[in-house]
Amino acid sequence: MWQKELRINPDSDEGEADEDEEEDDEEIINRVGNRDNWYKKQVEFWSTQEASINGVLTGYGDCHPADAETSNNLLDGFKKTIGIQRALDCGAGIGRVTKYILESRFEKIDLLDPTKELLAKARDFIGSDKVDKIYCTGLQDFEFEYQYDCIWVQWVLCYLTDKDIRVFLRKCSQYLRDENSLLICKENVHDDSFYVDKEDNSVIRSDKLFQEIFEEEGFCIVKHQIQPGFPDNLFTISIYALKYIKFGK
Numbered sequence: 193m194w195q196k197e198l199r200i201n202p203d204s205d206e207g208e209a210d211e212d213e214e215e216d217d218e219e220i221i222n223r224v225g226n227r228d229n230w231y232k233k234q235v236e237f238w239s240t241q242e243a244s245i246n247g248v249l250t251g252y253g254d255c256h257p258a259d260a261e262t263s264n265n266l267l268d269g270f271k272k273t274i275g276i277q278r279a280l281d282c283g284a285g286i287g288r289v290t291k292y293i294l295e296s297r298f299e300k301i302d303l304l305d306p307t308k309e310l311l312a313k314a315r316d317f318i319g320s321d322k323v324d325k326i327y328c329t330g331l332q333d334f335e336f337e338y339q340y341d342c343i344w345v346q347w348v349l350c351y352l353t354d355k356d357i358r359v360f361l362r363k364c365s366q367y368l369r370d371e372n373s374l375l376i377c378k379e380n381v382h383d384d385s386f387y388v389d390k391e392d393n394s395v396i397r398s399d400k401l402f403q404e405i406f407e408e409e410g411f412c413i414v415k416h417q418i419q420p421g422f423p424d425n426l427f428t429i430s431i432y433a434l435k436y437i438k439f440g441k
């Protein structure tokens with residue numbers, strides 16, 4: 193059951209997870225709801241947020257320049273090898289990452305997000321005819337149509353269960369165009385165990401767990417960086433540039 197993957201400790205108000213907790217499936221469903229409810233609450237939360245840079249950064253809009261600079265520098269390092277045909281912005285919101293990072297580098301960009309209120313602003317906000325498909329769906333349900341040179345996933349894996357992350361990674365392995373294509377994941381991390389935020393149904397995982405999942409699904413980390421320049425009271429943000437290592441095997 194997906195709830196067991198989250199290992200939510202029912203006795204903790206802080207949302208701390210307990211890896212030793214064992215519960216009956218039915219008891220867990222009664223307490224935290226079923227899988228559909230888990231994903232539904234995320235959309236309910238995001239549909240009430242302002243459709244702006246400040247809104248998608250939950251009030252930390254001031255962090256946008258540092259975030260964009262680090263992301264651009266990271267992609268600059270792969271400029272000589274990465275293809276330029278198509279990129280996918282996952283959990284795109286209003287398209288902040290597309291506008292400031294992907295738009296100048298790729299010929300076509302597709303956006304994916306389950307929150308229709310945010311996506312409704314995306315084309316105007318980005319202001320580029322390079323934006324092609326806009327998919328209104330959760331990452332857990334997404335079925336790929338195209339091959340991509342870059343798949344960008346920022347502050348989104350936190351919304352998926354471990355199992356759904358693995359399923360998504362397997363799909364990415366089939367839809368990254370070639371051995372130079374990149375999957376970029378940018379996520380908050382926690383030193384150990386889990387932190388579950390029940391306001392928007394998200395999970396902060398450890399760096400160790402992310403690395404285990406990526407490696408077990410056949411991805412190697414070609415660059416790993418910590419986002420500099422964010423306030424100390426925020427979680428550490430880990431940036432993983434990943435390549436699928438089994439191309440042609």
Ligand SMILES: C[S@@+](CC[C@H](N)C(=O)[O-])C[C@H]1O[C@@H](n2cnc3c(N)ncnc32)[C@H](O)[C@@H]1O
Binds near residue numbers: 249289
């Ligand atoms: C913190 S915002 C980040 C937006 C964008 N990645 C950025 O960096 O500007 C989180 C985004 O994840 C989206 N989201 C929430 N649950 C999701 C899910 N299950 N699958 C895909 N995206 C999801 C929200 O609608 C929201 O746009």
